[in-house]
Amino acid sequence: MTEGVRRRRIDGGGESETRDALVRATAQIMLEEGYAAATSRRVAARAGIRPPLVHYYFPTMDDLYLAVFREGAEANLKRLKAALADQQPMRAVLQLHSDPKGTALQMEFMALSNHRKAIRSEIAAYGLRFREIETAAFAMLLGARGIDPHDLPAVAVSVAVTCVTRTLVMETELGITGGHDQTRRLLDDLVRQLELRPSQTDHSPD
Amino acid sequence: MTEGVRRRRIDGGGESETRDALVRATAQIMLEEGYAAATSRRVAARAGIRPPLVHYYFPTMDDLYLAVFREGAEANLKRLKAALADQQPMRAVLQLHSDPKGTALQMEFMALSNHRKAIRSEIAAYGLRFREIETAAFAMLLGARGIDPHDLPAVAVSVAVTCVTRTLVMETELGITGGHDQTRRLLDDLVRQLELRPSQTDHSPD
DNA sequence: GTCTATAGACGGATAGAC
DNA sequence: GTCTATCCGTCTATAGAC
Numbered sequence: 489m490t491e492g493v494r495r496r497r498i499d500g501g502g503e504s505e506t507r508d509a510l511v512r513a514t515a516q517i518m519l520e521e522g523y524a525a526a527t528s529r530r531v532a533a534r535a536g537i538r539p540p541l542v543h544y545y546f547p548t549m550d551d552l553y554l555a556v557f558r559e560g561a562e563a564n565l566k567r568l569k570a571a572l573a574d575q576q577p578m579r580a581v582l583q584l585h586s587d588p589k590g591t592a593l594q595m596e597f598m599a600l601s602n603h604r605k606a607i608r609s610e611i612a613a614y615g616l617r618f619r620e621i622e623t624a625a626f627a628m629l630l631g632a633r634g635i636d637p638h639d640l641p642a643v644a645v646s647v648a649v650t651c652v653t654r655t656l657v658m659e660t661e662l663g664i665t666g667g668h669d670q671t672r673r674l675l676d677d678l679v680r681q682l683e684l685r686p687s688q689t690d691h692s693p694d
Numbered sequence: 695m696t697e698g699v700r701r702r703r704i705d706g707g708g709e710s711e712t713r714d715a716l717v718r719a720t721a722q723i724m725l726e727e728g729y730a731a732a733t734s735r736r737v738a739a740r741a742g743i744r745p746p747l748v749h750y751y752f753p754t755m756d757d758l759y760l761a762v763f764r765e766g767a768e769a770n771l772k773r774l775k776a777a778l779a780d781q782q783p784m785r786a787v788l789q790l791h792s793d794p795k796g797t798a799l800q801m802e803f804m805a806l807s808n809h810r811k812a813i814r815s816e817i818a819a820y821g822l823r824f825r826e827i828e829t830a831a832f833a834m835l836l837g838a839r840g841i842d843p844h845d846l847p848a849v850a851v852s853v854a855v856t857c858v859t860r861t862l863v864m865e866t867e868l869g870i871t872g873g874h875d876q877t878r879r880l881l882d883d884l885v886r887q888l889e890l891r892p893s894q895t896d897h898s899p900d
Numbered sequence: 901g902t903c904t905a906t907a908g909a910c911g912g913a914t915a916g917a918c
Numbered sequence: 919g920t921c922t923a924t925c926c927g928t929c930t931a932t933a934g935a936c
Contacts, residue, residue, distance in 0.1 A: 506919080522808035524730050527911060541920060543913060598864065599805035602728030612868045619872065643873030644880050651861035651877070652854065658804065662818045666825065667849030671857070674850050678880070712901080734930060747902060749931060 507545045509535040514556050519589060523553070523596045550606055557597050557607065561614040564590060568618060572625040578683045581622065582675075585653035592661065594654075622646045629682040640681065648678060713751045715741040720762050725795060729759070729802045756812055763803050763813065767820040770796060774824060778831040784889045787828065788881075791859035798867065800860075828852045835888040846887065854884060 513534035517526045528549060532539040546552035564584075571580035584590075601608035627642035652675045656668050719740035723732045734755060738745040752758035770790075777786035790796075807814035833848035858881045862874050 504919090522805060525809055528913085529911070537919095538921060539912090540914080540922085544919070547913090549912070595801070595805060596808070598868070599728060599802065601868075602802070603731055608868065612870055615865065615868060615870050616872070619870070623873070640880075641873070641876040644876035647861075647873040647877040648858065648880055651857040654861060655853075655857035659821065662804070662807075662814065662821060664818055664821050664825070666822070667829070667847070667853040670847040670850035671853040674854055674884070710901095733928080735928080744903060745929095746904085746931080746933095750901070753931090755930070 504545070506535070506537060506541070510537075510542060510545055510552065511556050511559060514552055515560065515593065518556070518596045519592055523600045526553070550604060553597075553600060553604070553607060554610060557610055557614075560590075560593055561610075565614075565618060565621070568621060572622070576683060577625065577629065578679050582649065582653065582679070585649055586657060588657050588661065591654055591657040595658065619643070619646055619650075622649075626682060633681060635681060640678075645678065645682065648675065710751070712741070712743060712747070716743075716748060716751060716758065717762050717765060720758055721766065721799065724762070724802045725798055729806045732759075756810055759803075759806060759810070759813060760816060763816055763820075766796075766799055767816075771820075771824060771827070774827060778828070782889060783831065783835065784885050788855065788859065788885070791855055792863060794863050794867065797860050797863040801864065825849070825852055825856075828855075832888060839887060841887060846884075851884065851888065854881065 510531060514526050514531045517530060517534060526549075528542045529539045531552070532542050542549075542552065546555065567584050568581070571577060571584045574580035597607060597611055601611050623643045623646045626645050627637065630637065630640060630642055630645075652671060656671065659665065660668070716737060720732050720737045723736055723740060732755075734748045735745045737758070738748050748755075748758065752761065773790050774787070777783060777790045780786035803813060803817055807817050829849045829852045832851050833843065836843065836846060836848050836851075858877060862877065865871065866874070
């Protein structure tokens with residue numbers, strides 16, 4: 489198996505310990521100090537290697553950023569599918585959406601995509617895939633409840649869940665939490681209609 | 695942050711044409727290419743001056759970023775107050791929240807604040823002020839409609855409006871628009887209760 | 901107020917030894 | 919695969935002439 493001079497190993501994870509350490513280090517730095525701090529020298533230091541080795545695994549920094557995004561996105565889609573297979577899928581999905589690290593990383597990549605066009609399309613593609621899967625699952629839940637899609641479209645629930653959870657996480661990171669509980673209750677009112685509880689426990693005082 | 699040696703004119707706008715041009719240029723570059731592209735050299739070029747002059751008006755780049763944020767925030771609060779005084783306040787507020795440029799700039803500053811702590815507290819303070827004003831106004835509208843704050847808290851409406859509009863704008867920028875119309879309808883259902891249309895103003899309890 | 905010149909740090913990326 | 923050494927570009931910021 490001969491390797492081209494310029495075509496280096498920027499493929500999927502699990503093949504090289506160093507490569508995986510680099511991806512992990514980059515994600516951590518992006519989370520802690522923002523994407524602008526994830527320079528080749530700093531990710532190398534965090535991963536315990538020398539800077540030039542970064543370019544052995546990732547010819548350009550964009551390749552590294554894309555690897556971080558792709559592996560995070562793939563892991564997230566796996567988590568989504570697991571959540572949708574949960575006994576209380578809505579509870580599990582809301583919990584997944586409310587993960588602070590996932591949201592923060594997503595924000596960093598959105599900012600990055602502002603001047604790295606290669607990353608922008610990747611984010612959009614992932615966002616579409618995520619929403620399609622979630623919407624299909626919600627549609628089934630709504631259908632099982634006999635809810636008319638015209639009254640409450642599954643895609644609207646998916647979008648609304650994304651909107652509320654993401655913004656609440658961002659504000660919480662900033663230190664703003666006023667009104668969050670009340671807003672979550674609003675979302676719960678919307679979302680409770682989709683939850684088929686195993687024991688139909690009703691604890692909502694109407 | 696270097697403190698004290700040189701105290702230059704980094705105060706409010708309107709006093710220097712060059713200073714205002716710098717602030718405008720910085721905002722434009724942040725919008726078009728992201729905050730990382732708003733370097734001293736590039737904002738100088740866009741403003742038609744030489745790089746060192748940037749530091750005459752703004753000792754550090756953080757000072758410049760803060761000026762951009764402060765002036766944008768102040769203008770936005772003015773717009774909010776005008777919208778709340780509109781005959782159809784909810785329509786006007788929703789329109790204000792849906793401004794793509796305002797949202798995009800806000801996102802850039804949130805990303806910036808990740809590793810520029812001085813900016814973080816400024817954003818939080820502005821966010822709190824904005825929400826307080828909006829919530830107070832919504833509370834009056836809800837009260838005029840005789841709606842129990844326990845059923846629909848004004849602060850929850852304010853948060854929900856922020857959540858949905860901001861996320862929809864961000865997704866639209868990315869090229870994702872599926873489900874947006876349906877979600878807006880959902881928000882409208884929530885928000886319509888607050889709108890006192892001119893044709894219905896004769897019905898005002900309390 | 902605006903400029904030229906430049907210091908000094910940091911960054912991406914490559915060559916080539918081992 | 920990993921290293922040392924290095925090139926070259928860009929950045930923030932300052933000094934000082936005008």
